[in-house]
Amino acid sequence: MLDFKILVVDDEPSFTEVYKIIFEDKGYETLCASSGEECLEILSSQNFDLVITDLKMGGINGLELLRFIRERKLDCEVMLVTGYGTIESAVNAMKLGAFGYFIKGNDPEVLLKEIDKLVKIKTLQKDNISIRNKLNNFNYLLESNSERFKSILKISEKAAQSNSNILILGESGTGKEVIAKYIHQRSQRKNENFVAVNCQVFSDGVLESELFGHEKGAFTGAIDRRIGRFEEADNGTLFLDEIGELSFNTQVKLLRAIENKTFERIGSNKSISTNIRLVTATNRKLSEEVKLGRFREDLFYRINTITILVPSLRERKEDIPILIDFFLKQMQQDMKKKIEKVENGLIDVLVDYDYPGNIRELKNIIERLVVLSDDGVIRKGDLPDLKLFSKNDQDEQDEMVSLKDVRQNAEAKYIRHVLAKSRGNISEAARMMDISRRQLFNKLVEYDIKQ
Incomplete structure (x- = not known):
């Protein structure tokens, strides 16, 4: 069913049953009440998006229900059902805040169109709230006490004023997409779409369709035309995350689209112009990938007009308390749990x-x-095994090695630990580490870890 609840109120059961059948057939969750009094009782314990009530009923009538809902500022709309003789009363009720009215005996499609209009309004309102919440979260993640991270934000803001292609580098989990969104927000394209694609989660054929779209019948399963991300991002920003994972074939097609500013949907010879700001990101060292022949040199120089290196969290430790505070607030809200106290010493750990x-x-x-x-209370005893990467382990090393080797050794050690916990289940291990199966497979190959 659709995420939209309707409460139908009428003292004639024949009407409520008909409405219930019509609405549920359209996918709306529907409940009925036989009187205004029953309606008020239901509203005291349940939330609804819409109350459809007969204007004239014994006891509490439709107008009184409308006043009750408006006085108590309940988050639902009211539509009145009326006969021809009381249309004027229904129109007056709209001045008091009713969403609309329906005349008994008219085509139910008229009523359904009004409900559909309300569904779209409610959906838009929910989307706007979601966007505002995400924007607030996004801005919070940009708060920093780190001079290095602040300098990255300054570089990003300057880069945003141009139309140059930007390559964002950094380890996994450093917030490269946050920087990409910041660049978009600070650019002249801020009122247009920001479209993000993680290149690693799609197979080659699927990724090409994802980027450029396809025509109906272009391949098995293409039952409709699909608009690709290039079209969706037109005049806005296209963010390609994990671009280092692209196959050579897809690299060629991406390069052609960037150079010509045109592309074709799969199954079509018609060129479509595109006006996008391209921002890409990867945790790989693309210059080394070029030397190894795994990434096209011409594409590399096309995407990195401006390069931004996002520091790891260990390089901006002064921001950890800010992030802890943010995530604590976020998790409390998401889980509907209240945290009153943080155990002494936990923040230091x-x-x-x-x-x-x-x-x-x-x-x-x-x-x-x-x-x-x-x-x-959140406690130290509930922490995962952080000793896997404690600085004491590093201090005990007799041989001095590069920082890169230390990180790789720690990462390989952690992957082996998680695989042991998941009893070798790749999907479960990837979920526990919050990465894709493909990312984990790449790490297994890179560190020569046997399953």
Whole structure:
């Protein structure tokens, strides 16, 4: 059923039953009440998007119901059902805040069109609230006490004023998409679409359709025309995350689209012009990938007119308390749990940790602490095994190695640990680490980890 609830109020059961059948056939969750009094009782314990009530009823009538709902500021709309003789009363009721009215005996399609209009309005309102919440979260993630991260924001803001292609580099979980959104928000394209695509989660054929779209019948399963992300992002920003994972074939087609500013949907010879700002990101060192022949040199130079390197969380530890506070508030809201106290010493442990998984790992740790909390207290005893990457382990090393080797050793050690926990289940291990199966397979190959 659609996420839209209707309460029908009428003292004639024949009408309520007919309405219930019509509305449920359209996918609306529908409940009926036989009087104004029953309606008020239901509204005291349940939420509805719409109340459809007869104007004339014994006891509490439709107009009185409308006044009750408006006085108590209930989050639902009211539509009145009336006969020809009381249309004027229904029109007057709209001045008091009714969404509309329906005349008994008219085509039910008229009523359904009004409801459909309300569904679209409600959906738009919910989307706007969601967008505002995401925007607030996005802005919060940009708060920083780190001079290095602040300099990255300044570079991003300057880059946003141009139309140059931007390549964002950084370890997994550092917030590369946050920087991409910041660039879009600060650009002249801010009122247009920001379209994000994670290149790693799609197979080659599916990714091509995702980017460029396809025509009906272009391949098995293409039952309708599909608009690709290039069209969706026209005049706005297209963000391609994990671009280092593109196949050579897709790299060629992407390069052609960037150079010619045109593309074709799969199954079509018609060129479509595109006006996008391209922002890409990867945790790979693309310059090395070029040398190894895994990434096209011409595409590399096309996408990195401006390069931005996002620091790891261990390089901006002064921001950890800010992020802990943010994620605590977010998890409390999402889980409907109240955290009253943080155990002494917990913040120090979290700040001291090096986070090979960066901000994403910190978020997962805070989520775990909130889930396992009792009596509104989060405790050190509920932390995962952070000793896997404790600085003591590194201090005990006799041989001095590069920072890159330390990180890779820690990452490989953690992957083996998670695989052991998941008993070798790749899907479960990937879920526990909040990465895709493909990402995990790549790591297994990179570190020569046997399953």
